[in-house]
Amino acid sequence: MxxxxxxxxxxxxxxxxxxxxxxxxxxxxxxxxxxxxxxxxxxxxxxxxxxxxxxxxxxxxxxxxxxxxxxxxxxxxxxxxxxxxxxxxxxxxxxxxxxxxxxxxxxxxxxxxxxxxxxxxxxxxxxxxxxxxxxxxxxxxxxxxxxxxxxxxxxxxxxxxxxxxxxxxxxxxxxxxxxxxxxxxxxxxIPSTPPKANKKSLRSECPEIKESDKVVIWWGGMWDWLDPITLIKAIDIISRKRKDVKLVFFGADPLTAKDFSSKTVADSVELSKKLNLYQKQIYFISRWIPYAERANWLLDADIGIISHHKSLETEFSWRTRAMDYLWAGLPIITTEGDSIAALVEKHSLGRVVPYQNAKSMAEAILAILENPRDHERIKENIQRFSPSLxxxxxxxxxxxxxxxxxxx
Known part of the structure; x- marks a missing residue:
């Protein structure tokens, strides 16, 4: 010892x-x-x-x-x-x-x-x-x-x-x-203890989201090196076909790390309003979620998203938010280019999409939501892979x- x-x-x-x-x-x-x-x-x-x-x-x-x-x-x-x-x-x-x-x-x-x-x-x-x-x-x-x-x-x-x-x-x-x-x-x-929820915090925070809606989440900070804009455009594409797919951004407080996120948050809110999706199909939660309560939010979602720009930051990153997605058994849709994308592809933990391609991201979201068997297979893959982490x-x-x- x-x-x-x-x-x-x-x-x-x-x-x-x-x-x-x-x-x-x-x-x-x-x-x-x-x-x-x-x-x-x-x-x-x-x-x-x-x-x-x-x-x-x-x-x-x-x-x-x-x-x-x-x-x-x-x-x-x-x-x-x-x-x-x-x-x-x-x-x-x-x-x-x-x-x-x-x-x-x-x-x-x-x-x-x-x-x-x-x-x-x-x-x-x-x-x-x-x-x-x-x-x-x-x-x-x-x-x-x-x-x-x-x-x-x-x-x-x-x-x-x-x-x-x-x-x-x-x-x-x-x-x-x-x-x-x-x-x-x-x-x-990730913890070896499975997550347990004692309430549905996400729907309590956003009462407009119905029980029958499908929820896509952006978990963690909206840093400048990430790409929420492509995701918002993907939800816009989906909205023309389905109104029951909702996107929730967490960590949307520009004051949390004003050096690295204020412009990204502002641009994301502005675009969602311009597309008439703000508080209709896209929601922003600014407060930081207590660590012990994160299961109440994660287990109230259907898909976890990672979207980033093509950069050296991406190539050498390890996205912590992906670990919470895996812990909660959420299929991951991620932009190509980093170590997490390589794991998702190798172990079939979700979908990997090209950089700044809203159409591909929209298709990936719908492919998982509209194919329950595929969704279940991904969750089984996550369960098999998770112990290594x-x-x-x-x-x-x-x-x-x-x-x-x-x-x-």
């Missing part, structure tokens, strides 16, 4: 976004074999976890080269030395300057290539800030002892960056030819790394 500190930049609350949720579930899965502490700078007052110890960090902020760095107090700096392993996102290592000064092994979690998100923002890119962040990625890789990422595609990307950071040399490759002891794929996963299974590489630490 190892002592593991999970240090996240994300807010630890009952309304998790992707980063906080990933570390909360990491903590629960790893706590079955290790002594785990979940730590962060930002907590909601009512947040707690019965499965793991929770530590709130007290820190002050300084600015270094235009980047905010959180400097933990002396208590936390001492606390860091008590662990056998620290697991933290790359961004957190960038923020917590003092982490690089301790001797505790650090596993850097690179599951989110945030630098591609910055480049894909709808706002004018800050070239200086992007350059600083790319340099920081190389610095982060130099500091890490072990690395995890979300997909084999990401692994290839980071091995390239490791070469740039001089992290790989001939001696290392003689011992570990495929770098399996250096970087592993640990995606965001259970949290207790995807953290196995971390267990293996801890065993190697103990042997040393």
């Amino acid at each position: 190892s002592k593991i500190l999970l240090l996240t930049e994300g807010n630890l609350s009952n309304n998790f976004a992707g980063p906080g949720m990933r570390y909360f579930e990491f903590a629960r899965a790893l706590a079955k074999k290790h002594q785990v502490t979940l730590a962060g700078l930002s907590f909601d007052p009512d947040f707690s976890s019965p499965d793991v110890n929770v530590l709130k960090i007290s820190a002050f902020n300084v600015i270094n080269l235009g980047i905010k760095i959180s400097v933990p107090n002396s208590f936390f700096r001492k606390e860091l030395t008590k662990y056998d392993l620290i697991i933290t996102p790359g961004g957190a290592l960038r923020s917590f300057g003092s982490l690089t000064k301790i001797k505790t092994p650090i596993a850097i979690d690179l599951y989110n290539p945030w630098f591609f998100e910055m480049m894909s923002s709808g706002r004018s890119p800050n070239k200086k800030k992007i350059t600083q962040n790319i340099k920081k990625v190389v610095e982060i890789i130099k500091e890490g002892n072990y690395f995890i990422c979300a997909s084999s595609k990401q692994r290839d990307l980071y091995i390239g960056l490791m070469l740039a950071a001089e992290k790989i040399d001939p001696e290392k490759l003689k011992i570990d030819p495929l770098l399996e002891d250096l970087i592993a794929v640990v995606p965001t996963g 259970y949290w207790e299974n995807i953290v196995v590489p971390i267990h293996n790394f801890c065993k190697k630490l103990i042997r040393k």
